[in-house]
Amino acid sequence: MKTTLDELQAFATVVDTGSITAAAEQLAQTASGVSRALSRLEEKLDVTLLRRTTRRLELTEEGEAFLCQARRILAQVEEAEEQMALRRQKPAGRLRVNAASPFMLHVLVPLVAGFRERYPEIELELHSSDQIIDLIEHRTDIAIRIGTLRDSTLHARPLGSSRIRVLASPAYLKAHGTPKDVEALQQRSLIGFTQPETLNLWPLRNTLGDELPIEPAIKASSGETLRQLALSGAGIVCLSDFMTQADRADGSLVQVLVRETLEVRQPINAVYYRNTALASRITCFLDYVAECLKAQVWTQQ
CATH class of the missing domain: 3.40.190.10 (Periplasmic binding protein-like II)
Structure with missing residues (x-):
């Protein structure tokens, strides 16, 4: 009896998701159905593809070798289906x-x-x-x-x-004053990224050159978190226009040090x-x- 695509898909999905239950959910099948498909596949191939323990599933050496071939077959079938969909002008x-x-x-x-x-x-x-x-x-x-x-x-x-700009909320600037020059930023609360450090190089012309390395008082890994912090009045931030266009349009955030800011995209x-x-x-x-x-x-x- 020949191996079926359903069996190959079940095997690959179990490996990708890490469990039979998760694979069943992704494939919209029952866990028992996926388990039976795996068993049939191993019986047809006369090898053990996965070692089953109470804690996890682990590929055998034969399983690793067969997985590469299974992925290649599934990818070829997917590509063939896409080509047919493209002929109908309906990518899928x-x-x-x-x-x-x-x-x-x-x-x-x-x-x-x-x-x-x-x-x-x-x-x-x-x-x-x-x-x-x-x-x-x-x-x-x-x-x-x-x-x-x-x-x-x-x-x-x-x-x-997308251009980057130095921004702050009107409430923050009212409470702490609008910085008149780059040096004045040292007396303000600056909001920056945890990593990479290159994101904490602001496009401000200063005595050392065209980039200002800042030391954030508050750090976050996500630009969206930094945006929310700036909107709440926590400090001054440097963010990309794609996430602040609406904020600048409605006045929730305003650009500071406009003349000192270089156009960096x-x-x-x-x-x-x-x-x-x-x-x-x-x-x-x-x-x-x-x-x-x-x-x-x-x-x-």
């Missing part, structure tokens, strides 16, 4: 997108309804992470990254850029591993995002 399949929380909330989320209306057969999975992730380890198709790229193994598509790139025969669902998503970003006010300022 699951698309996993990762982005930092601020970009996900302020840029991508507002685009989802329009994208789904145009491509209803593409199943979006949106994941937020304020740290750089490994695309393969996290089974991610596309990651949106802000700033200079450092991973040369990735293929990138530029989507635009952070590049926005979509990164992925596939460089040939790019899946149609990936191409459609990138084309749609790039098209929408061109119309955004903050990309023009």
Whole structure:
């Protein structure tokens, strides 16, 4: 009896999720059904693919070897299905997108309804992470990254850029005074990033050059957290226009040290591993995002 695609999918999903129960939930099946599929597969192959303990599942040496072939077969079937969908002008399949929380909330989320209306057969999975992730380890198709790229193994598509500015709430400035020059920042509460340190280099012209290294009084890992802190009047912050455009428009945040601020723009790139025969669902998503970003006010300022 030949191995079926359902059995291969069950095996790969159990490995990816770490348990039969989690795999069953992702595949919309019962745990017993997934367990039986694994058992049938091992019986047909006459090998043990997974060691089952009370605490976890572990791949055997044979399981690791077979997993590579199983993934290749599943990917080929998925690609064949996508090609057929493309012929019908209906790209389909699951698309996993990762982005930092601020970009996900302020840029991508507002685009989802329009994208789904145009491509209803593409199943979006949106994941937020304020740290750089490994695309393969996290089974991610596309990651949106802000700033200079450092991973040369990735293929990138530029989507635009966003300017960074030094900002504070009117309430903070009223309580503590608006700084008249760069040196005056030392007497203010500054809000910055925990990492990387390059994000704490503000684009302010000073006696040492065109970048001002700041020592934050408050640190956070997420730009969205920094934005909320600034809105609450906790201090002065340096953030990208894509997350503060609405705040500056309604006066919730105002730019400080305008004359000393240099025009520094952070590049926005979509990164992925596939460089040939790019899946149609990936191409459609990138084309749609790039098209929408061109119309955004903050990309023009």
